[in-house]
Amino acid sequence: MTEPTQRPEGPKAEGRRAETRERILTAAGHLFREHGIDGVGVDAVMKEAGLTHGGFYLHFPSKEALAAEVSHSLLEKAATKWDEISRSPDRDAALEQIVRYYLDPARVSTANCCMLTTLGPDVARRSASREAIGGALRGMLDALTRVLPGRKRQKALASLSTLVGAVMLSRMADDPALAEAFLDAAAASILPARDRTKLPVNQDVPG
Template sequence: MRVSKEQAAKNRDRIIEVASREFRDKGFDGIGVADLMKSAGLTHGGFYGHFASKDDLIAEACAASMDQSAEKWGKLADRSPEEAFAALINAYLLKEHRDHRATGCTMAALAPDIARQSGRVRERFTHGTRALLDILAKIIPGVSAEAKREKALATMAGLVGTLVLSRAVDDPAFADEILAAGQAAFGKQD
């Protein structure tokens, strides 16, 4: 039974949405194509009608999740610069963000996996990271124009590192301490 072009496009979008969540939650090697398709409510056989390979899906899923982050960050950046920066830090370093990898930051969930991927995946990730960096650089308070990009890069690396470490430790109190230290360090900009 053939599906309409409109339904095929909806199915493709659904696969990307599910893959984006599942990859962030389980990593690229933590879930196979058959299970992704099942989670999307579709048959395994239909996968190759939408994507050339799992790597093709990984690239699309990374791009989609990075675009979602840029949209969220963009909405936060629409506030005044002082409010936007604090809102972004507070939203990023929340316990809920730490505890829900599947709907959280692609950088914190997948950067080590992405470093081992092919060119297209890394290209999509790089594009998304630059878009987020541009948003962050616009809202960094209290620094000269020349220093904004450098400060944004350091802040982004610190935010991602804080989230990664707080997810990795097995002691909830220590995980909370790591988040609090990140809040204190990155919430204050000169």
Template sequence: MVRYAKEHKQVTRQRIIDKAGQRFKQDGIDGSGISTLMSDAGLTNGAFYAHFASKDDLVAHVVADQLRTQVAVYDTLRPGRQGLEDLIRQYLSPEHRDHPGTGCPSAALLDEIGRCGDETKQAYMEGAQDILEELAARLTPEDPQSARGKAVGLYTMMVGTLQLSRALSDRKCADQILEQGIENGLAYIR
């Protein structure tokens, strides 16, 4: 029996989390079976339980990882409100709408997360709080807590706008929804 180094196990586990994150956002949590997730990661089904206790355990880890990754991207934005403008434009872009597998986990999975167990909801709550803190700090750097409500409004507007645009079959109408969302978001942060 071949023993792998601890680092190999961690790298493999992260690969499963990364691939599952893409698959969940593309096909949904319920639409993604363990065999498909493991195949995406280049592994056999039997390897799954060496890394996760259950699919619910994987989902919680994926949600936490996806939200951490989203917050890390905010560090690449310009400082302050300028960065928020960039974020609004990027988030409400046709490219983001058309590629849910590489985008925001909230817009892709929020309805399913609401039906998940407490571990996943807790992971989502912690990640969402980090996002809201980042938005609030950009809105009012001198007193982020005072902008918490405004951060909630901005984030929910962006997520809802993206979800609505994705749900429409008329491409022109879907694009108009995104454009109006950008306009609303920019007005909101001024």
């Protein structure tokens, strides 16, 4: 007697599966940035997503695989948006848009700021997560190279390092004035002098 052949999933089932997977990624992204990858278990992620624990392994083989996917997803969104902005014919305005949003004090003070500043130490300890963000990290550098004066890769490396470091130091400072001073200094070191006045922040730029 032959065993029954399993029917392939139809479009509706595949759509539900993709939607559920996205819910898990969104929940994990929120919790990981708020508490750190090591501070959150699978149970907490699934509860946040409104799902049962057992369903997790239908979508991810392990928590480490989830962490890598979350890291990739969060940074890829930023890299994609930076790439779009960097292709503007007004490179100075594009640079201003990227830098001002990244260093926005209101955003920096929350867990929704760049995953490099909230999950960086956790990712550094995970080879799979490091590999997952490699392409997005290079994409962000490409975008900065495109809009920085002189279009030098070395300047892009220094600028991204400055942005990430300034946000991390600002988040650690217990003095609000010092926290803002780190952000202002970073902006001043990257933007051309004529662009250093504070401008309204564009709320559509992830990073």
